[in-house]
Amino acid sequence: MKIHQIYTYNDLRNFTYVIELGDQDAIVLDPWDADEVNGFLAEHKLSLKAVINTHEHWDHTRGNEALVAAHQCEVWAHQNGEGKIPGMTRALTAGETIDLAPNLVMTVMDTPGHTFAHLCFLMTMAGEPRAVFTGDTLFNAGVGNCHNGGSPEALYQTIRAQFHTLSDAVVVYPGHDYLENNLRFTLHLEPSNALASQWLDRVAGNDPGQNQVVTSIGDERSINAFFRLDSEEIRQNLALDQANDETTFLALRKRRNDW
Numbered sequence: 001m002k003i004h005q006i007y008t009y010n011d012l013r014n015f016t017y018v019i020e021l022g023d024q025d026a027i028v029l030d031p032w033d034a035d036e037v038n039g040f041l042a043e044h045k046l047s048l049k050a051v052i053n054t055h056e057h058w059d060h061t062r063g064n065e066a067l068v069a070a071h072q073c074e075v076w077a078h079q080n081g082e083g084k085i086p087g088m089t090r091a092l093t094a095g096e097t098i099d100l101a102p103n104l105v106m107t108v109m110d111t112p113g114h115t116f117a118h119l120c121f122l123m124t125m126a127g128e129p130r131a132v133f134t135g136d137t138l139f140n141a142g143v144g145n146c147h148n149g150g151s152p153e154a155l156y157q158t159i160r161a162q163f164h165t166l167s168d169a170v171v172v173y174p175g176h177d178y179l180e181n182n183l184r185f186t187l188h189l190e191p192s193n194a195l196a197s198q199w200l201d202r203v204a205g206n207d208p209g210q211n212q213v214v215t216s217i218g219d220e221r222s223i224n225a226f227f228r229l230d231s232e233e234i235r236q237n238l239a240l241d242q243a244n245d246e247t248t249f250l251a252l253r254k255r256r257n258d259w
């Protein structure tokens with residue numbers, strides 16, 4: 001498996017992913033610009049097997065129709081995306097495993113919160129979980145908003161039950177580049193977080209199309225405020241010293257909306 005992260009230079013800072021499966025086969029996740037994807041596929045002599053969408057928002061499905069027209073490929077997405085996701089041919093369900101190539105398995109995660117038609121995808125190579133495509137559920141150093149058909153309570157449960165449990169080495173490939181802003185948010189609530197400061201020094205002003213920066217789940221535990229609900233400093237800054245984790249998460253999500 002080779003993962004190509006394409007930064008799209010739009011205002012929303014979307015990432016599209018081309019995932020090489022071997023034998024010149026590829027799948028595309030969340031295509032923003034079909035022309036750009038087609039150029040990439042041609043340049044690398046790749047044949048497109050399927051488009052996968054993490055969720056139904058237009059900025060994640062914008063390239064679907066033109067790619068289907070050009071490649072007659074399938075489109076895989078959440079069952080709740082039917083009627084909303086252009087060209088959808090296959091509904092994926094929670095826990096489903098798909099053998100993409102020898103020794104490469106994709107496990108479907110049903111991850112409500114940003115919307116209720118949101119999937120994430122865990123890639124396991126030779127039995128080792130290696131990468132997770134997280135759409136607008138988990139970002140590098142942050143989590144998605146819940147403004148357009150979502151629920152912060154559901155997002156809390158998703159992050160707690162499905163992302164805290166992943167192993168530290170798993171690399172996080174999100175739907176947008178919000179890393180710098182998210183680090184600033186973590187530091188706004190937890191100024192003493194030295195690792196977050198180091199990350200910010202590293203990525204401030206970075207162009208993700210020129211210099212790819214990835215985080216792992218282990219990094220997220222250190223630099224993502226939404227993974228750090230037991231930080232005393234964060235709780236004090238939210239005036240929530242005695243609150244439980246869910247209340248803290250919801251307060252963080254609200255603070256991030258207003259920030």
Ligand SMILES: [Zn+2]
Pocket residue numbers: 055057114136
């Ligand atoms: Zn979205």
